[in-house]
Amino acid sequence: MTAGKRIAVVEDNRDNRLLIQAIVEARYQLVEYATGQEALDGIRLAPPDLVLLDVSLPGMDGIEVLRHLRADPALASLPVIAMTAHAMRGDRERFIAAGFDEYVVKPIVDEERFLATIAHWLAVAPARGATRAR
Numbered sequence: 116m117t118a119g120k121r122i123a124v125v126e127d128n129r130d131n132r133l134l135i136q137a138i139v140e141a142r143y144q145l146v147e148y149a150t151g152q153e154a155l156d157g158i159r160l161a162p163p164d165l166v167l168l169d170v171s172l173p174g175m176d177g178i179e180v181l182r183h184l185r186a187d188p189a190l191a192s193l194p195v196i197a198m199t200a201h202a203m204r205g206d207r208e209r210f211i212a213a214g215f216d217e218y219v220v221k222p223i224v225d226e227e228r229f230l231a232t233i234a235h236w237l238a239v240a241p242a243r244g245a246t247r248a249r
């Protein structure tokens with residue numbers, strides 16, 4: 116069951132946040148952050164079960180946010196899904212190499228596929244969490 120799972124969305128675009136909210140709110144608790152710094156502060160205080168992270172953020176970008184998360188032993192194995200509006204050849208490989216677990220292209224048009232991706236990484240997380248301090 117997905118009850119009680121918390122998802123953090125880090126996205127500076129309000130319309131994109133609203134879209135994600137509309138897609139996931141029936142299934143998950145959603146915590147929203149508009150900047151990378153806000154997200155790091157909030158996530159450290161109350162780690163979610165999964166993070167949806169916009170790559171293009173003002174100031175600290177998504178890659179840097181990810182780097183901070185992966186450098187924190189308590190958050191290093193948190194599932195983090197990159198979101199980007201500009202799909203280019205090789206993006207997926209680049210984002211996976213950067214340490215993201217998955218990569219989705221915005222705008223999200225296939226809601227079921229998006230939800231399946233989230234469900235997949237939520238299901239995978241506990242197994243990896245064997246080494247995670249909780």
Ligand code: MN
Nearest residue numbers: 127169171172
């Ligand atoms: Mn953005």
